[in-house]
Amino acid sequence: MASLLHEIQHHSVTIDAPLPLDSGQALPSVTVAYQSHGTLNADRSNAVLVCHALTGDQYVASDHPATGKPGWWARMVGPGKPVDTDRYFVICANVLGSCMGSSGPASPDAATGAPLGMAFPVITIGDMVRAQAMLLDHLGIARLHAVIGGSMGGMQTLAWASAHPDRLASAIVIASAARHSAQNIAFHEVGRQAIMADPDWQGGQYYGSDRAPTKGLAVARMAAHITYLSEAGLTEKFGRRLQARDAKSFGFDADFQVESYLRHQGLAFTDRFDANAYLYITRAMDYFDLAEPHGGTLAGAFTRAKDVRFTLVSFDTDWLYPTAESRRVVQALQSVGAAASFVELSAPFGHDSFLLDVPALDRLVAGALANGG
Amino acid sequence: MALRPDLAIIAAAVPVGTRVLDIGCGDGTLIAALRERQVDARGLEIDAANVTAAIARGQSVVQGDANRDLGDYPDDAFDYAILSQTLQTTERPDRIVGELLRIAPRAFVSFPNFAHWRVRLALLWGGRMPVTRLLPVAWYETPNIHHVTVSDFRDLLRSRGIAVERAWFLSGDRPASDAAASWRAEHAIFLISRG
Numbered sequence: 283m284a285s286l287l288h289e290i291q292h293h294s295v296t297i298d299a300p301l302p303l304d305s306g307q308a309l310p311s312v313t314v315a316y317q318s319h320g321t322l323n324a325d326r327s328n329a330v331l332v333c334h335a336l337t338g339d340q341y342v343a344s345d346h347p348a349t350g351k352p353g354w355w356a357r358m359v360g361p362g363k364p365v366d367t368d369r370y371f372v373i374c375a376n377v378l379g380s381c382m383g384s385s386g387p388a389s390p391d392a393a394t395g396a397p398l399g400m401a402f403p404v405i406t407i408g409d410m411v412r413a414q415a416m417l418l419d420h421l422g423i424a425r426l427h428a429v430i431g432g433s434m435g436g437m438q439t440l441a442w443a444s445a446h447p448d449r450l451a452s453a454i455v456i457a458s459a460a461r462h463s464a465q466n467i468a469f470h471e472v473g474r475q476a477i478m479a480d481p482d483w484q485g486g487q488y489y490g491s492d493r494a495p496t497k498g499l500a501v502a503r504m505a506a507h508i509t510y511l512s513e514a515g516l517t518e519k520f521g522r523r524l525q526a527r528d529a530k531s532f533g534f535d536a537d538f539q540v541e542s543y544l545r546h547q548g549l550a551f552t553d554r555f556d557a558n559a560y561l562y563i564t565r566a567m568d569y570f571d572l573a574e575p576h577g578g579t580l581a582g583a584f585t586r587a588k589d590v591r592f593t594l595v596s597f598d599t600d601w602l603y604p605t606a607e608s609r610r611v612v613q614a615l616q617s618v619g620a621a622a623s624f625v626e627l628s629a630p631f632g633h634d635s636f637l638l639d640v641p642a643l644d645r646l647v648a649g650a651l652a653n654g655g
Numbered sequence: 656m657a658l659r660p661d662l663a664i665i666a667a668a669v670p671v672g673t674r675v676l677d678i679g680c681g682d683g684t685l686i687a688a689l690r691e692r693q694v695d696a697r698g699l700e701i702d703a704a705n706v707t708a709a710i711a712r713g714q715s716v717v718q719g720d721a722n723r724d725l726g727d728y729p730d731d732a733f734d735y736a737i738l739s740q741t742l743q744t745t746e747r748p749d750r751i752v753g754e755l756l757r758i759a760p761r762a763f764v765s766f767p768n769f770a771h772w773r774v775r776l777a778l779l780w781g782g783r784m785p786v787t788r789l790l791p792v793a794w795y796e797t798p799n800i801h802h803v804t805v806s807d808f809r810d811l812l813r814s815r816g817i818a819v820e821r822a823w824f825l826s827g828d829r830p831a832s833d834a835a836a837s838w839r840a841e842h843a844i845f846l847i848s849r850g
Contacts, residue, residue, distance in 0.1 A: 591715065593710060612717055612727070613727045616717070616727050616728050616729070616732070617727070617728075617729050619729070619732055621695075621697060621715040622715060622717060623706075623709075623710045623714070623715045623716050623717060624706075624717045624718055624719075625703055625706040625707055625710060625716075625718045626703060626718060627703065627707070628703065642703075642704075642707045645707060645710075645711040646707055646710050646711055648711065649710050649711035649712055649713050650710060650713070652713050653713030653714070653715075
């Protein structure tokens, strides 16, 4: 499957300048695949950068080339939508390390032309932001009207405000955190071990072969998918209902609807995502701790960001990045005197609420964007 | 929309260009009035629907509880703190007043005066907890857990060495005199400072 995925053509730029990485290594050049919507105005002041989540991509408002499904945030981004493409020039770039056209583990080695696999350096959220900044330089956009993202996109948004506070007016951070908790890391490690335990992973060098670690990647997705939903949501959707049968099979088929659902989610995921990219991006998230370079004091990350307007939103059923993590960011922002807004919205969908129908979120995003200008 | 009379007094008394925190800001009505006057006004509000409405209006408002979350603001983060119609609902009004004057050198505090003659009469003749225009809820469901009078508040300020810079008293929507405030004021607004 991975080979099909890598045959898709994406709109991208290759920037022929080294990208220094947090690990101390550097990429000699970087390719960034991106999509844009709307029109950049004459004074280049209406650009909004949308940052995608772990398994997201640049197809925020346009159909996904592998699945044909509408963009992952089509309900939020578009003409007349909260992120209004009639007003804003919206850019969404595939993150560094991913598999939808930006530099990542499937990229060719400059010397041999063979896919890098695990020779691709380990990257961080900060490195993703650095690559995005290079894209904006390339596009001639010095300053963004806003950066917005949910989940890992929110981490990038926070990292943007910390690293380039003079390059954005407004930061909108949804269902996110300024660090990965032990529990977050633990779930990711389960996913990575599932991939690496799949014999078809082949040490990451599966690109040329006819085998790819789809089983491992599917299990990783199944485990992660549970963390995106709420317990109440799962109960409501599936309960203990059986899948297309009247009685338990006393076997290990997908007796329960929830099993069948997860298996489907896992398998479908392998059509649109690369296992190595999953390893690299989960690693980047696990390494994320915005306070770490500031002696463990989160406020230190924002001392230069006093003039950025922050809006943070959490969801009451999100146990992956719970409200306390957003509050921690808000406290840090308040301690440096930054203008911060925060609200915990009530929504039944768990962490996935940021992607789903939550009308209050739409109003918040529209208001926060208008406020930044 | 016309501002509530106590909010109109506060809005007019905040100097242009200052930084203000409105604690218990509701849906941001006072913040909107202050921002029209080039005041950098932000808010703290406990109700998510109100916070959402304020952010949707483009305001900077944080969802939080005045009883617990004022500690997140550093000393002197603002020029003015505003606590309107909220003091009597807090768990420890004395500590809240202390917090107001920690995060800002000056604060506006407004509250319904529990010594207003209607309240006194209701208690004296009716023998029941008063239900009035400004205190419209029965004792068992009122959020007002610390009823306070103009004299009580003055005593608290005196005991803490807090100065009164100005005070306004309202009877209905009309001003009442300082001398008669204890009886005549339905509503009191104090501008206090660290003294």
